[in-house]
Each structure stands twice: as structure tokens, then as C-alpha cells.
Amino acid sequence: RLRRLSLIAEYDLRNKKDFGRFIGQDMHIKLFHLHPGLIVGLWKKSPEIAFVMGTLHYHQLLEKSFLGSTESPYIFPPHIPILDDIDPEYGLHGYQLHIDMYSGSRTFLCRTFRGLFCRKEYIKNGHLRIAAIGLRNHKRHASLAGKVDFLWETLTLSGSIQNCFTMDVTVLDESEAPYWCFSAPVQLCESKSLETCYDFMGQNFDLNYKDDMGRIHAELIWMKEAEEYYVINLVLYLNTEKVNSYFGTNYTDSPVD
Known part of the structure; x- marks a missing residue:
């Protein structure tokens, strides 16, 4: 019986000149990410594909895998907002963030943050700012375990791309329903910020990801003595229009002081 x-x-x-978002490289390949869920490795010495990898978040993956057809993907029914005219900050609080950073079978970070929220004055530039890890909250700072790199392998060669890995993010709303989910490769880049945090002595790195639902920004410190990265700042920026559409609200940017 055919499946x-x-x-x-x-x-x-x-079109080998447009392979989506550049992630990183080593001496043999360049790594790219095509939304949604495809990692492509290109040989550096020739414009040929070395390998492809899938990276799909598990949320609604069963429906996507079985309810579509060979010609078209499954179309999910539109979300119907559950309105709330009692809570003046409906849609701004009660968020949860679960984040996994890994490469293959190696996990660098696996954490869940609960009770996340955004104050109305933090709605700026079309986004809700929600802090999961703050610079001054040392108890929430987290280290990345082990050597951080992206492992790849073909029939003839194998290698690793430093400071690259896959990141899975699941954001739940107040009712613990999935609001924003993705799985994508990311890269740690040396920070270009001129600001210095004197509480930490080490090289500064940034991690950034964005799509239509929002963006994520993290700041890390490389602690040479411990040979580990420490996440000292992790912030979600949820697209205000998407939040309003999901909750049936009408939030706008906070007035500039």
C-alpha cells in the first residue's frame, strides 16, 4: 500500500546566487537558510550543493505531513481571536518561552521562561518588547554547554562551522497555546555595539533572528577562562500587528517621551 x-x-x-539568509562558513562550505525549514550547504570552490538539511518545528508537523496533498500543502483554518474586554492588558502578559540551542545530538542550552510580559510603554517600533533574560538579573543568565559549532557531513567530507547552531523557539500565550514557533539555524556574531557592560569581562557576541511574527535578540559573553558562552540578555520582539490580529486588540506604539 502506497503511503x-x-x-x-x-x-x-x-538560482545559486540567491540561497536565502547566509549563516556561516568554514574552509569548505557556505551555509544558508531558506524559509521555511531548509538548510543548504554550498561548496566554496564551485557553485554546487554539498548537502541539504530540513529543520522544521514540531508544532503542527503531523498535520503538515499527512493532511496536505502531493500538489499543495495543508491550509490551516484561520485563527479566530478570543476577545477579552475586561483585562486592559490582554495579550501583553502570561507568555512562556521555551528555547533549545543544539547541533545534532548535542544540546547547548534548553530553558523555559514563564510569566513573561510587556508593559504598554515598551511597545515601540511596531513590536512588543518582552525580556526573558536581563543584564542585571544574574540568576537568569545561562551558559552554553560545550563547543558551539554546526556539524555537517557528506559522503566525502565532514566539518564544523564555528559559532553556528540550530535554535528551536516555542512561545506560548496566556492559555498555553502555541503563539510563535520556529526552528532555524543561527550564528553568533561579534558585537558591533560601542556600549560596554563592566559587570562582565569577555568578548561580546550577538545573536539575531527575525521573521514575520517577530524577532529575537540575545547578547552573549565569551568567558575565556571557562571556555563558555554566557547568555546575559535575551529579548523577544513580537510584531504588534500580529499580536493585535491574534488577540483582537488594538495596541500601538507608546508615545515618545
Whole structure:
């Protein structure tokens, strides 16, 4: 009996000059990410594909895998907002963040943050600012365990790309329903900020990711003595229009002081 196939995503890999977002490189390959959920490695010495990898978040993956057809992906029914005219800050509080940073079977960080919120005065530039780890909250600072790199392998060669890994993010709303989910490769880049945090002595790195739902910004310190990265700042920025559409609210940017 033939198993039913369901189309999840389509990619055009013929244009080798446009392979999406550049992630990192080593002496053999360049790594790119195509939304949604495809990692492509290109040989540096020739414009040929070395390997492809899938990176799909598990939320609604079963529906995507079985309810579509070979010609078209499954279309989810539109979200219907649950209105609340009692809570004046509905949609601003009660968030949870679960974050995994890993490469293959190696996990660098796995943490859950509960009770996250955004004050109305922190709604700026079209985003809700929600802090999961703050610079001054040392108890929430987290280290990345082990050597941080992205492992790859082909039939003839293998290697690793330093400071790159896969990040899975799950943001739940107040009712613990998934609000924003993704799985994507990311890179740690040396910070270009001129600001210095004198509480920490080490090299500064930034991690950034963004899509239509929002963006994530993290600041890390490389502690040479311990040979570990420490996450000292982790902030979610949720797209205000998406939040309003999801909750049936009407939040706008806070007035500039």
C-alpha cells in the first residue's frame, strides 16, 4: 500500500546566487537558510550543493505531513481571536518561552521562561518588547554547554562551522497555546555595539533572528577562562500587528517621551 504524501514546502534551488539568509562558513562550505525549514550547504570552490538539511518545528508537523496533498500543502483554518474586554492588558502578559540551542545530538542550552510580559510603554517600533533574560538579573543568565559549532557531513567530507547552531523557539500565550514557533539555524556574531557592560569581562557576541511574527535578540559573553558562552540578555520582539490580529486588540506604539 502506497503511503500518502503531503507537500510541506517548495524551494527553487536553480538560482545559486540567491540561497536565502547566509549563516556561516568554514574552509569548505557556505551555509544558508531558506524559509521555511531548509538548510543548504554550498561548496566554496564551485557553485554546487554539498548537502541539504530540513529543520522544521514540531508544532503542527503531523498535520503538515499527512493532511496536505502531493500538489499543495495543508491550509490551516484561520485563527479566530478570543476577545477579552475586561483585562486592559490582554495579550501583553502570561507568555512562556521555551528555547533549545543544539547541533545534532548535542544540546547547548534548553530553558523555559514563564510569566513573561510587556508593559504598554515598551511597545515601540511596531513590536512588543518582552525580556526573558536581563543584564542585571544574574540568576537568569545561562551558559552554553560545550563547543558551539554546526556539524555537517557528506559522503566525502565532514566539518564544523564555528559559532553556528540550530535554535528551536516555542512561545506560548496566556492559555498555553502555541503563539510563535520556529526552528532555524543561527550564528553568533561579534558585537558591533560601542556600549560596554563592566559587570562582565569577555568578548561580546550577538545573536539575531527575525521573521514575520517577530524577532529575537540575545547578547552573549565569551568567558575565556571557562571556555563558555554566557547568555546575559535575551529579548523577544513580537510584531504588534500580529499580536493585535491574534488577540483582537488594538495596541500601538507608546508615545515618545
